[in-house]
Amino acid sequence: MDNNKSLDYLFKPKSIALIGAAHSEEKLGGVILKNLLKFRGRVYPINPKYGELMGLKSYGSMRDIPEAVDLTIVMRPASEVPEILNGLAGKSKSVIIAASGFAEIGQTGLQEEVKKIGEDIGVRILGPNCMGLYNPYHNLDTFFLPYERLKRPKKGNVSVVSQSGAILSCLLSAVRETNAGVSKAIGYGNAVDIDELDIYEYFAGDKNTDVVISYIESLGDGRKFIEKAKMLSAKKSLLILKAGKGASGQAAAFSHTGRLAGKYEVFHSILKQFGIRETADFDELIDAVKALSYQRPAGGNRVCIITNGGGSGVLAADECVIQGLEVAKLPDDKAEKLRRVFPYFYGVNNPIDLTAQVKDEDYITALNELKDDYDGFVIIALPNVMGITERLADMIKTVRPDIDKPMVFHIPRNGVAKKLISSLEKIKIPVYPSPERSVRGLKALLE
Amino acid sequence: MDNNKSLDYLFKPKSIALIGAAHSEEKLGGVILKNLLKFRGRVYPINPKYGELMGLKSYGSMRDIPEAVDLTIVMRPASEVPEILNGLAGKSKSVIIAASGFAEIGQTGLQEEVKKIGEDIGVRILGPNCMGLYNPYHNLDTFFLPYERLKRPKKGNVSVVSQSGAILSCLLSAVRETNAGVSKAIGYGNAVDIDELDIYEYFAGDKNTDVVISYIESLGDGRKFIEKAKMLSAKKSLLILKAGKGASGQAAAFSHTGRLAGKYEVFHSILKQFGIRETADFDELIDAVKALSYQRPAGGNRVCIITNGGGSGVLAADECVIQGLEVAKLPDDKAEKLRRVFPYFYGVNNPIDLTAQVKDEDYITALNELKDDYDGFVIIALPNVMGITERLADMIKTVRPDIDKPMVFHIPRNGVAKKLISSLEKIKIPVYPSPERSVRGLKALLE
Numbered sequence: 001m002d003n004n005k006s007l008d009y010l011f012k013p014k015s016i017a018l019i020g021a022a023h024s025e026e027k028l029g030g031v032i033l034k035n036l037l038k039f040r041g042r043v044y045p046i047n048p049k050y051g052e053l054m055g056l057k058s059y060g061s062m063r064d065i066p067e068a069v070d071l072t073i074v075m076r077p078a079s080e081v082p083e084i085l086n087g088l089a090g091k092s093k094s095v096i097i098a099a100s101g102f103a104e105i106g107q108t109g110l111q112e113e114v115k116k117i118g119e120d121i122g123v124r125i126l127g128p129n130c131m132g133l134y135n136p137y138h139n140l141d142t143f144f145l146p147y148e149r150l151k152r153p154k155k156g157n158v159s160v161v162s163q164s165g166a167i168l169s170c171l172l173s174a175v176r177e178t179n180a181g182v183s184k185a186i187g188y189g190n191a192v193d194i195d196e197l198d199i200y201e202y203f204a205g206d207k208n209t210d211v212v213i214s215y216i217e218s219l220g221d222g223r224k225f226i227e228k229a230k231m232l233s234a235k236k237s238l239l240i241l242k243a244g245k246g247a248s249g250q251a252a253a254f255s256h257t258g259r260l261a262g263k264y265e266v267f268h269s270i271l272k273q274f275g276i277r278e279t280a281d282f283d284e285l286i287d288a289v290k291a292l293s294y295q296r297p298a299g300g301n302r303v304c305i306i307t308n309g310g311g312s313g314v315l316a317a318d319e320c321v322i323q324g325l326e327v328a329k330l331p332d333d334k335a336e337k338l339r340r341v342f343p344y345f346y347g348v349n350n351p352i353d354l355t356a357q358v359k360d361e362d363y364i365t366a367l368n369e370l371k372d373d374y375d376g377f378v379i380i381a382l383p384n385v386m387g388i389t390e391r392l393a394d395m396i397k398t399v400r401p402d403i404d405k406p407m408v409f410h411i412p413r414n415g416v417a418k419k420l421i422s423s424l425e426k427i428k429i430p431v432y433p434s435p436e437r438s439v440r441g442l443k444a445l446l447e
Numbered sequence: 448m449d450n451n452k453s454l455d456y457l458f459k460p461k462s463i464a465l466i467g468a469a470h471s472e473e474k475l476g477g478v479i480l481k482n483l484l485k486f487r488g489r490v491y492p493i494n495p496k497y498g499e500l501m502g503l504k505s506y507g508s509m510r511d512i513p514e515a516v517d518l519t520i521v522m523r524p525a526s527e528v529p530e531i532l533n534g535l536a537g538k539s540k541s542v543i544i545a546a547s548g549f550a551e552i553g554q555t556g557l558q559e560e561v562k563k564i565g566e567d568i569g570v571r572i573l574g575p576n577c578m579g580l581y582n583p584y585h586n587l588d589t590f591f592l593p594y595e596r597l598k599r600p601k602k603g604n605v606s607v608v609s610q611s612g613a614i615l616s617c618l619l620s621a622v623r624e625t626n627a628g629v630s631k632a633i634g635y636g637n638a639v640d641i642d643e644l645d646i647y648e649y650f651a652g653d654k655n656t657d658v659v660i661s662y663i664e665s666l667g668d669g670r671k672f673i674e675k676a677k678m679l680s681a682k683k684s685l686l687i688l689k690a691g692k693g694a695s696g697q698a699a700a701f702s703h704t705g706r707l708a709g710k711y712e713v714f715h716s717i718l719k720q721f722g723i724r725e726t727a728d729f730d731e732l733i734d735a736v737k738a739l740s741y742q743r744p745a746g747g748n749r750v751c752i753i754t755n756g757g758g759s760g761v762l763a764a765d766e767c768v769i770q771g772l773e774v775a776k777l778p779d780d781k782a783e784k785l786r787r788v789f790p791y792f793y794g795v796n797n798p799i800d801l802t803a804q805v806k807d808e809d810y811i812t813a814l815n816e817l818k819d820d821y822d823g824f825v826i827i828a829l830p831n832v833m834g835i836t837e838r839l840a841d842m843i844k845t846v847r848p849d850i851d852k853p854m855v856f857h858i859p860r861n862g863v864a865k866k867l868i869s870s871l872e873k874i875k876i877p878v879y880p881s882p883e884r885s886v887r888g889l890k891a892l893l894e
Contacts, residue, residue, distance in 0.1 A: 026833075100802065101792055104757075144803075149863055150831040165803070166756025169831045170881075173861035217761055243761040246768030282762060282881040283730075309613025310551075314664055314690040315729060321693030345548055355547065356591075356612070384597040384616045386473075414620035416596055434617075434729040 006124045007194070007202045009093040011184060012138050013070035014041045017062060017092065019084055020075035021045030021053050028098070028144040029075040030054075032132075035141040044069065062091045070094065073132065073142050078102055081128065082113050089121035097127035098144055102190055104129055115192040130189025131165030134172070136182060137208055145169060156181015157210040158293050159236075161199045163188060167215045167243075174286045175213075179425045180293040183208035195220060200228040204235045211237045211292045213285065217244045219267070229276045237292045237444075240278045241285045242267060277447065287437050288444035294428040295406055297445050300375025302328045305351035306366050307380035308358035308388065312410065312435045313351030316378050319439035325376075325446065327351070334369050341365060356385045360392040364399055376406040376442045380435060383417035393423030400427060406445035410438035453571050454641070454649045456540040458631060459585050460517035461488045464509060464539065466531055467522035468492030468500050475545070475591040476522040477501075479579075482588040491516065509538045517541065520579065520589050525549055528575065529560050536568035544574035545591055549637055551576055562639040577636025578612030581619070583629060584655055592616060603628015604657040605740050606683075608646045610635060614662045614690075621733045622660075626872045627740040630655035642667060647675040651682045658684045658739045660732065664691045666714070676723045684739040684891075687725045688732045689714060724894065734884050735891035741875040742853055744892050747822025749775045752798035753813050754827035755805035755835065759857065759882045760798030763825050766886040772823075772893065774798070781816050788812060803832045807839040811846055823853040823889045827882060830864035840870030847874060853892035857885035 016039065022030035029047070033054050036043050045053040048060040059065050062072070072092040074084055078101030088095060095118075102111040111128065118125040126132070132142035136155045143150065150169050153176040160175070160182065162168035168187040175182060183206060188194055196214060203212050212232060219225050232238045245264040271278045279285040303325045307313035317327045327350050330338070338348045342362065347353030354362045363379060381388050400407075409424055411417050413433040421431045432438035463486065469477035476494070480501050483490050492500040495507040506512050509519070519539040521531055525548030535542060542565075549558040558575065565572040573579070579589035583602045590597065597616050600623040607622070607629065609615035615634040622629060630653060635641055643661060650659050659679060666672050679685045692711040718725045726732040750772045754760035764774045774797050777785070785795045789809065794800030801809045810826060828835050847854075856871055858864050860880040868878045879885035 105792055105794075145831045146833070149833065151861065151863070162758070164756070164758025164761070166754075166829055167758035167762070169829065170756070170759065170859050173831075173859045177860065215758065217758065243758060243765055245765040281766070281883040283884065307613075309611070309617070311609070311611025311614035311662065311664065311690060312617065314611070315614070318690055318692040319728070345552055347552075382613055382616065384592045384620075386593070386596065412617050412620045413624060414598065416598070436728040437730065 003198050004202050004205055006094065007198060009070040010096075010124065010126060010194070011133065011135050011140070011202070013094075013140070015044070015067060015069040015071070016041065017044040017046055017065060017069045017072040018075065019046045019062070019072060021047045021058065023050060023053050025146055031144050031146050032073060032075055032142060035143060035147070038139050038141065040139050042067075062087050065091075068092065071096070074098065075144065078107065078110060078128065082110070082117055085114060085117045085121070085123070088123050092123055094124040095126070096130065096132045096142055097125060098130060098132060100129040102128045104190060111190060111192060118193050125193035126186070127189045128192065131162075131168050131187025133184065133186040134182065135184045151176060152182075154181040155183070156293065157183055157208060158213065158289060159183045159203050159206065159209040159211070160185040160213045161188065161196055161203070162186070162215040163191070163196070163217045164215060165189065170282070171213055171215065174282075175289065178286060178290040178293070178430070180290060191220070197224055197228045200232040204232045209236055211239065211289055213239050213241070213289055215241045215243070222267075222270075226270060226274055226276075229271070230274050233276050237297060238277060239285055239288055239292070240271065240276065241282065242278060284440060287432065287441050290430045291406070291408060291441035291444045294425075294430045295445055297447065298375065298406055299446070301325050301446055302375045303378060303442065304370050304374040305378045305380070306354065306363055307351050308354040308356065308385065309380060309382040310347070310353050310355070312380045312382060313353055316380060316410070316435040316439050317351055319436040323439055323443040325439070325443060328374070330370070331373055334373065338366065338369055358385060358387040360387065360389055360395055363392065364395050367399060367403055371403040371405065374405065376446050378408055378410065378438050378442055380410045380438070381417075381420070383411060383420065388417070388420070390420050390423060393420055393427065396424065396429060397427045406442055408432065408438045408441045410435050450645050451649050451652055453541065454645060456517040457543075457571065457573060457641070458580065458582050458587070458649070460541075460587070462491070462514060462516040462518070463488065464491040464493055464512060464516045464519040465522065466493045466509070466519060468494045468505065470497060470500050472593055478591050478593050479520060479522055479589060482590060482594065485586050485588065487586050509534050515539065518543070521545065522591065525554065525557060525575065529557070529564060532561060532564045532570070533568070535570055539570055541571040542573070543577065543579045543589055544572060545577060545579060547576040549575045551637060558637060558639060565640050572640040573633070574636045575639065578609075578615050578634030580631065580633040581629065582631045598623060599629075601628040602630070603740065604630055604655060605660065605736060606630045606650050606653065606656040606658070607632040607660045608635065608643055608650070609633070609662040610638070610643070610664045611662060612636065617729070618660055618662065621729075622736065625733060625737040625740070625877070627737060638667070644671055644675045647679040651679045656683055658686065658736055660736055661685065661687045663687060663689050673717060673721055673723075676718070677721050680723050684744060685724060686732055686735055686739070687718065687723065688729065689725060731887060734879065734888050737877045738853070738855060738888035738891045741872075741877045742892055744894065745822065745853055746893070748772050748893055749820075749822045750825060750889065751817050751821040752825045752827070753801065753810055754798050755801045755803065755832065756827060756829040757794070757800050757802070759827045759829060760800055763827060763857070763882040763886050764798055766883040770886055770890040772886070772890060775821070777817065778820055781820060785813065785816055805832060805834040807834065807836055807842055810839065811842050814846060814850055818850040818852065821852065823893050825855055825857065825885050825889055827857045827885070828864075828867070830858060830867065835864070835867070837867050837870060840867055840874065843871065843876060844874045853889055855879065855885045855888045857882050
């Protein structure tokens, strides 16, 4: 069957069976069942010991449920998985195997057996040793993590695909913290069947996805990977975080998912050659995701920095150079005009230094004058002076339709400007806690 | 006079005059006066228009105050400064000139005049174009920023010296956010007299200072700088953040403080040669400050990573390699012992992977076994699973006296583990929001 159609059973099932359902959140099978209660389709808990679980009728086995389901979630120990899988023939279109205890601890025979059964019975497998998935557009949440322990992000345009469940959960927390939202999130673990390539193909066709985060420890077929990553990059903003870079990381990656990490330098240079974006670390990834989820990427590399703190402007200008962005001189006529309207002690260069005597409207004056001369704007508003107020967000909101260029803010995270930051982020202006990080955010939009 | 003795008048005055005092916080002279109300020594507001300001007797001029003061703060426009300075002869030991409008906007003549008057009348000058200083051990706060706009950090062991006032305020916000505290903070601006070298010498002898942050845009005498920086590095943990690295940043730095930034590459390689620490950006600086302010630096480079999330361990291991830290293999006997006590599916390698089945006490088991085999520990506790609880901080507290090695945590900042994070930081274990940043924190302690 067509990959995307078969993955629809996984991402948008109409019916779900849960093998290993439990009655309380003290067991992982109970956590999953609770998370499935929000699902609007049919849910069949399976546990021979109970007649009812969390208000739902419980079934003794897959044979007892009244239909073939789109998705089965298996929350039973590794050793039981082959027999359970055999019982899914004709009863389920896809299956999530959450349990660990396969190739990652040397049980490659068991993993091969699972893979073969899946092929034989024609069921698409996610896992084993995986986190499952989250699709808020479909009220679907198969994670074995309680909501109180991992607050899910809201609906949005970021999709996450991660080999590691731990990193998936960290990415979701970080996306939530940036006030961005998620379209789909999936942890594929040991990838005996569904891997990053299948998921890339699926996300490429997902209308709710604008940005894709992909955390990778190891690859199967490198050539196919490049092909799919290129295809996805052409349609969405794909950001790759590769782990297992050095020898230590590679050893750790192997014992974690049982696939070899391969030579990182090769991977890195091939990605670069094909223009596929790789981020250096977790924080850089999240800063880029924030920008790309808020605003549409654009071309060019000429940046204007407007600041009320000289030193912060210097740090931003330095980072622009590191990122290959040009802090281009103001056009002479515009500079002359700004010198006439601003107090004599403002610095009318690039960065424009509005000094500690700044007023909110000065930013707007500068932006209106320069909106056609630059490709992107870094705005630094240190709220330690009285001239920076919450009105700045309203003013930006008013002029924003006329300034259709990438625009990021740096405002220190010191509690003083909480409302200003949240108002700016509501109108999709990302705010960063340091000058350098704001420049890196802008860089993501200008690539 | 001896540098440190004359700087005592600045950092620990017994009496202060404020020229340009105002009656409300709408004026900068009012902000400073309000901040001086906490000072326990004598304060003389000077403003000929008032008899009383904020409950203090106000004076018409310096001639009217009943004593020669240790420190005078001048909050008047640049053009008035020379005359005001002349009036300080014999009336003040030191002076802070806050106003801008000197070399940074091309008024080099005015700046030279100020410098010369200071030398003639034998008064030490901080500034002009500077933020002033904060010494919580002396209840002294001369900043022209209202407390509500810049919440000051508590007393602590970090001293900050910054050419830029804006960066000084950002650094103080960041130090406060790390739950570290400040010994002394000073912004020296255009540095006609007191510069980073004088302040390095002073901080070297300050018993409350363990860590010094120095933000530099431009230098006077490079040779002397290296000499003083070496001297300070030998006594305290000195961390330098240099701005004005590229051509854009250098131009910005010049228009900001009127001193040339110089060739960055030369500066960078000389610092490296003399073992003086430079941090790459604002965030890396703060991460290092947090670690060094919490714990004593130590030698060695063998790191043990203990995690409950495989992928997070891999990212940490990668960053160790980048930072030149060795993720050394577990000793065979210890590994064997841990394999006996841990469930079979735990990964007993380095990183040690306690998996999603982790319990708090597993970290303690591993730490007790390995405390003598490594130079530092990175502990990753993802709180998305039920086995991580607030008890972990108590357990660490109990074993900490027996594990006298640098130790850092990574816990994602997702709101779930707020109490755990705050309990750990109370016992001086720094917690970082990403695996990579926790490794960089540990690196600062192992340098």
